[in-house]
Amino acid sequence: MTIQIDIFSGFFGAGKTTLIKKLIDENVYSKKITLIENEFGEIPIDGAFLKKYNIEIKEIKAGCICCSTVIDFTNTLREIIKSKETERIIIEPSGVGKLSEIVKIVKKLEEDDDIHLNLVIAAVDVTMYEEFTELFSEFYGDQISHASTILLSRTQNVDNAELGKVVSKIREINETASIVTTPWDDISGIDLLGLSEADGQQISRDEDLSAFDLEFDDHDHDDDDHNHDIFTSWGIETPKIFPETQLRSIFESLKDEAVFGKVVRSKGKVQIDTVNWVEFDFVPNALEIRASEPDEIGRITVIGHDLNQAILDTVF
């Protein structure tokens, strides 16, 4: 039986994991699935969050699956395919994974193995579009221009004019993708996927891609060898208790670029008092804190550009 492959890409904090959790929670995937998870940062967070779900998770931690761990990634894919124990593979690249490269790898395997590249999704935080396009076009633009479906996140936080502006900018670099603007809480996972799968023909757009690249990557791009080193991550495993008010004020302060560097993302799970735990997700325009199960230890990760690690050590 043909194994379906879905790729869920998206820049840091766009909501890739939230989306996958939503689909699993709503039982959109009835068949046995395997998730290949590639996280940026030394402290793996998402793998731990997803542990409670009954799915097979393969974490690739030592680097990016589109470049430094491409062999590991390809072998992992091959092993899963050969084992015949799964009917669908979900690939979640890190925030800076180049979607074009990952699509290329899967397409190559498609020539020999009984697999089908089904969904190529990019999650895009509409509130961060302008800023991330400006700062990180190499990765951000690549994901947007190579996706067959673009799911805009946090659309409930902007007005229609702003939303319309972002949609038309996305159209300039990707003419054919389905663009979903409905807030994720208001749409079922089945409908999200239905929209995506209806569009399955559009994934092989290789001939158009060079034009997009030229148009988009007009700076910070010396050659094909992309450089993830512009991002660093800081992480900690900690038994410390962070009352929620303290947590909120820490994240408010992280917006100060002069002090911390450019923080683009933070996530983790900590204890807020002697019994209660929370998971948190931070991007510069949003902080989400939700109740969670206790864990063996708290974990915090911060990702950004020119991060001041010493100061981060002192605030957490």
Ligand SMILES: [Zn+2]
């Ligand atoms: Zn890479």
